[in-house]
Amino acid sequence: MATPDRIDVLLYGLGAIGSFYAFILSRAQNVRLTVFARSNYEAVKANGLTILSENHGNHTQLIDVEIVIKTPAEAQCTFDYIVCAHKAIDQASVAKQLAPAVDEKKTTIVIIQNGVGNEEAFRQAFPGGSIISGVTWVGARQTEPGIVAHTTSEDLQIGLFPNNTVDQHLEKQRLDKFASLLTQGNTVFQVVPNIQIQRWEKVVWNAAWNSLTTLTMLDTHSWLESSPDATPLTRRLMHEVINVAQKCEVPLEHGLVDRLIDRILNMHTIVSSMQVDAKNEKPMEVEVILGYPARKGKELGLDIPTLETLYIILTGMNQRFIKTAAEQP
Numbered sequence: 001m002a003t004p005d006r007i008d009v010l011l012y013g014l015g016a017i018g019s020f021y022a023f024i025l026s027r028a029q030n031v032r033l034t035v036f037a038r039s040n041y042e043a044v045k046a047n048g049l050t051i052l053s054e055n056h057g058n059h060t061q062l063i064d065v066e067i068v069i070k071t072p073a074e075a076q077c078t079f080d081y082i083v084c085a086h087k088a089i090d091q092a093s094v095a096k097q098l099a100p101a102v103d104e105k106k107t108t109i110v111i112i113q114n115g116v117g118n119e120e121a122f123r124q125a126f127p128g129g130s131i132i133s134g135v136t137w138v139g140a141r142q143t144e145p146g147i148v149a150h151t152t153s154e155d156l157q158i159g160l161f162p163n164n165t166v167d168q169h170l171e172k173q174r175l176d177k178f179a180s181l182l183t184q185g186n187t188v189f190q191v192v193p194n195i196q197i198q199r200w201e202k203v204v205w206n207a208a209w210n211s212l213t214t215l216t217m218l219d220t221h222s223w224l225e226s227s228p229d230a231t232p233l234t235r236r237l238m239h240e241v242i243n244v245a246q247k248c249e250v251p252l253e254h255g256l257v258d259r260l261i262d263r264i265l266n267m268h269t270i271v272s273s274m275q276v277d278a279k280n281e282k283p284m285e286v287e288v289i290l291g292y293p294a295r296k297g298k299e300l301g302l303d304i305p306t307l308e309t310l311y312i313i314l315t316g317m318n319q320r321f322i323k324t325a326a327e328q329p
């Protein structure tokens with residue numbers, strides 16, 4: 001029997017980021033957490049989840065193994081929040097799968113993924129529901145099934161993907177309540193007024209580092225040092241994505257390029273989640289990181305040769321991974 005103030009949360013996509021936020025949400029009072037796991041289902045069911053975090057310490061068995069599910073329908077209930085931290089490969093089919101767990105009058109979908117345009121399939125599938133859109137800078141990897149290593153990198157911005165058909169106060173309440181869960185979970189985050197700014201800023205970063213580290217199989221610093229042309233090409237690509245954002249009425253400034261280049265040079269060198277996917281021969285998030293900006297750019301008549309070229313080559317490379325994934329049971 002549900003207690004009146006119980007908050008039912010489904011964590012969908014229990015990889016590195018999903019497991020990290022499952023850990024955060026498991027610390028919030030009144031949250032009843034259900035997790036949807038795929039390849040790590042058996043491991044999580046048997047041993048729970050282990051988080052090895054440079055910020056939060058080491059924790060294991062943080063999830064009640066009774067509520068690990070393989071399909072959203074298995075939960076046989078609808079949720080207050082569904083946190084989507086799966087790879088943004090095929091949003092429309094995920095939205096379809098989630099339908100039995102959604103009650104548009106109460107369920108808020110929370111998207112914590114890289115990319116732009118990620119919300120559209122969920123809005124289409126659940127036109128009467130609320131969406132919170134999130135951009136994370138958490139650095140994490142699942143090192144073995146059910147075991148996630150988190151570095152010191154930890155930040156998240158969240159904001160509404162506003163729904164004009166839902167009362168604004170209700171949408172704000174839903175956002176505030178989710179923010180209070182993150183506060184109780186003791187993670188670093190900010191609520192922002194126009195989350196599309198942060199989504200597009202991050203996609204400028206991901207379009208550059210994820211594509212270039214994947215196509216070269218180099219880390220970021222080795223790529224930048226690989227030839228005198230590497231930095232100018234990276235900058236050109238970033239400027240093209242900013243041009244698209246601006247045409248989409250998302251107010252990014254070209255000064256962002258200097259900030260992102262400085263940021264990468266002042267960090268330890270990194271590889272990207274896309275490079276990790278390519279090494280594991282898993283489908284890569286090419287559409288939300290490059291495809292959506294490239295399509296928007298073309299539609300709006302912009303000259304985006306660098307972005308288009310990388311998009312076309314990565315789409316080709318992705319075909320094999322998508323085919324292999326489709327053949328798996």
Ligand SMILES: NC(=O)C1=CN([C@@H]2O[C@H](COP(=O)(O)OP(=O)(O)OC[C@H]3O[C@@H](n4cnc5c(N)ncnc54)[C@H](OP(=O)(O)O)[C@@H]3O)[C@@H](O)[C@H]2O)C=CC1
Pocket residue numbers: 012013014015016017018037038039040085086087088089090094112113114136137138139140141142273285
């Ligand atoms: N890892 C990082 O440091 C960062 C990642 N991000 C972003 O966070 C999101 C999650 O990435 P991350 O956690 O690294 O990825 P992982 O590969 O670690 O985990 C993805 C999880 O989602 C599951 N999954 C993938 N596709 C689907 C699907 N269609 N339906 C259901 N489950 C699915 C995977 O299951 P299975 O194992 O069965 O494939 C896996 O459990 C991505 O958008 C990524 O770009 C953002 C910032 C940093």
Ligand SMILES: CC(C)(CO)C(=O)C(=O)O
Pocket residue numbers: 114137138139140206209210270271272273274
């Ligand atoms: C971890 C980080 C920030 C590195 O670029 C990322 O977003 C990714 O790899 O996709």
